[in-house]
Amino acid sequence: MAVLVLDRRGGARAGRGIAAILALCWLWVAWSFHWQRYASINLAAGYFAWAFVVQALLLLWLGVVRGRLAPGPASRLQQRAGLGLLLFALLLFPLMGLLLGRSWTQAEVFGMAPDPTALATLAVLLLAGARPAWWLYPIPVAWCAISGATLWAMDMPDFAVVPLAALLTVGLALGGAWMRARSGDQDEMPRRTT
Amino acid sequence: MNPPPNTTRRRLLGAIAAAPLLGPAMSQAQQAHPATRGIPSSGEALPRVGLGSWITFNVGNDRAARDASAEVMRAFFQAGGRLIDSSPMYGSSQDVIGYGLKKISRPADLFAADKVWISGGAEGRAQMEASRRLWGIPRFDLMQVHNLLSWQAHLPTLFAMKAAGQLRYVGITTSHGRRHGEMAQIMASRPIDFVQLTLQPRRSRSGAAPAAARARTRHRRHRQPAVPAGRAARPAGAPSAAAVGGRNRLHQLGAVRPQVHHFASGRHLRDSRHHARRPRAGEPRCGKRAAARPGAARAHGRLRGAALMSEWWSYGLRDLLLFSPRTYYRLFELYNLE
Numbered sequence: 001m002a003v004l005v006l007d008r009r010g011g012a013r014a015g016r017g018i019a020a021i022l023a024l025c026w027l028w029v030a031w032s033f034h035w036q037r038y039a040s041i042n043l044a045a046g047y048f049a050w051a052f053v054v055q056a057l058l059l060l061w062l063g064v065v066r067g068r069l070a071p072g073p074a075s076r077l078q079q080r081a082g083l084g085l086l087l088f089a090l091l092l093f094p095l096m097g098l099l100l101g102r103s104w105t106q107a108e109v110f111g112m113a114p115d116p117t118a119l120a121t122l123a124v125l126l127l128a129g130a131r132p133a134w135w136l137y138p139i140p141v142a143w144c145a146i147s148g149a150t151l152w153a154m155d156m157p158d159f160a161v162v163p164l165a166a167l168l169t170v171g172l173a174l175g176g177a178w179m180r181a182r183s184g185d186q187d188e189m190p191r192r193t194t
Numbered sequence: 195m196n197p198p199p200n201t202t203r204r205r206l207l208g209a210i211a212a213a214p215l216l217g218p219a220m221s222q223a224q225q226a227h228p229a230t231r232g233i234p235s236s237g238e239a240l241p242r243v244g245l246g247s248w249i250t251f252n253v254g255n256d257r258a259a260r261d262a263s264a265e266v267m268r269a270f271f272q273a274g275g276r277l278i279d280s281s282p283m284y285g286s287s288q289d290v291i292g293y294g295l296k297k298i299s300r301p302a303d304l305f306a307a308d309k310v311w312i313s314g315g316a317e318g319r320a321q322m323e324a325s326r327r328l329w330g331i332p333r334f335d336l337m338q339v340h341n342l343l344s345w346q347a348h349l350p351t352l353f354a355m356k357a358a359g360q361l362r363y364v365g366i367t368t369s370h371g372r373r374h375g376e377m378a379q380i381m382a383s384r385p386i387d388f389v390q391l392t393l394q395p396r397r398s399r400s401g402a403a404p405a406a407a408r409a410r411t412r413h414r415r416h417r418q419p420a421v422p423a424g425r426a427a428r429p430a431g432a433p434s435a436a437a438v439g440g441r442n443r444l445h446q447l448g449a450v451r452p453q454v455h456h457f458a459s460g461r462h463l464r465d466s467r468h469h470a471r472r473p474r475a476g477e478p479r480c481g482k483r484a485a486a487r488p489g490a491a492r493a494h495g496r497l498r499g500a501a502l503m504s505e506w507w508s509y510g511l512r513d514l515l516l517f518s519p520r521t522y523y524r525l526f527e528l529y530n531l532e
Contacts, residue, residue: 037525040254041285041517097523105530106523113526153515154522 015070019063025111026056055139068133082126089119118143122169141166228274235387244277245270252285253521264294271301281309285516288328309340315347338365363387
């Protein structure tokens with residue numbers, strides 16, 4: 001919820017605060033979930049843990065030190081999509097299991113479970129808007145793909161949710177960057193004088 | 195005869211829950227002698243039904259699931275079973291087996307079958323020793339090269355260990371249909387005791403695999419159990435390098451007709467023993483090597499990591515899945531409640 005509040009507040013300090021929170025979450029998930037628990041049943045979990053650590057370090061560098069996660073002038077579509085995805089990751093994702101017949105005790109929660117943590121991070125990146133921190137995208141997107149593949153292999157009906165959300169985020173980010181680049185080119189075109 | 199129906203996890207849970215009601219039936223099972231087949235290289239009689247541990251024994255640190263696995267092992271041994279099979283590839287399964295054996299007191303006639311699954315020959319011994327410690331046994335009865343990974347390096351090691359009395363049988367396995375020819379070549383040139391291959395191999399070029407793959411159940415592959423290979427039955431003038439390919443070749447080299455191994459509960463153990471007692475002609479049946487509820491386990495860690503990256507391109511997504519949905523979401527449950 002602090003992420004949501006800071007995002008609404010906006011500004012450089014809010015961006016650094018968001019980045020710090022996200023970095024801590026990625027570190028916690030790396031240790032508490034991947035290394036401590038998932039590694040007992042998945043041979044690849046150790047690699048996942050290291051990837052999550054790398055993401056945490058990137059968030060610290062690009063988000064806290066360089067201030068690249070300040071909520072910025074993203075397009076309206078990006079803002080709405082980012083906010084929607086953030087609310088989904090924080091509030092609705094934990095309830096998905098209930099809808100599919102799982103116990104509430106098995107809820108996947110932001111900051112503890114990797115899927116909602118990755119989705120919330122992508123949402124924040126989308127909201128950062130004007131200057132996308134592209135280096136922060138690959139690991140969350142890769143995790144969303146891996147998670148979707150895992151759920152698909154287990155024949156879970158919700159296997160497509162996380163990868164599709166990641167795909168949407170990347171598409172919007174790329175689209176926004178392209179639009180900004182295009183409008184920037186148009187601004188730079190020399191004007192004819194008669 | 196049609197293969198027995200696949201066992202769902204719910205059926206397994208129900209069977210385990212109803213275990214006390216199976217008492218009289220289990221007593222009958224204890225009195226019955228399971229159908230056996232002789233291992234060609236030694237003549238040792240081995241029950242036709244074994245217990246696999248892929249996915250179902252891989253439960254991590256779930257104490258309740260570990261205990262349930264131990265109970266299925268107990269039921270398996272009470273029904274006359276001997277062979278339990280695992281691999282470093284199966285996540286925590288080896289540790290769960292060790293936990294179960296310790297809990298139920300390891301039976302004297304346990305036939306412990308495991309696999310070496312690492313790309314480096316030098317690391318094979320270390321991996322096998324780590325596996326042995328996880329099982330908590332003095333030695334394995336059967337050690338197989340998993341999916342033929344680095345078999346050129348591992349087989350000499352296994353034969354040396356056999357000669358030194360550190361294991362009793364040597365085997366090879368593959369779940370790739372395209373490697374049956376290679377498997378036949380190995381059988382023709384080396385004194386292999388066991389082979390394990392699947393009746394529904396992935397990427398088989400024979401044409402049979404695609405249809406079989408479509409019928410494949412989730413998380414399971416219809417596997418043949420470890421099949422004793424008949425060394426003595428190798429025909430005179432046995433083909434050398436040129437592998438004709440496929441399982442026909444394996445039959446020519448003396449691999450006995452595959453057996454049916456299907457067991458996921460006490461009820462299934464009894465059913466499978468009954469079927470196995472009656473000899474069947476024709477094509478071998480498919481069997482599912484399900485196992486009991488999983489538990490928790492330690493991993494080989496670094497040694498497994500090297501194997502994980504080897505020949506990764508030959509595995510499909512479902513092949514890489516090592517755990518069941520129940521185990522996966524149980525992870526979150528224990529995580530949230532701690």
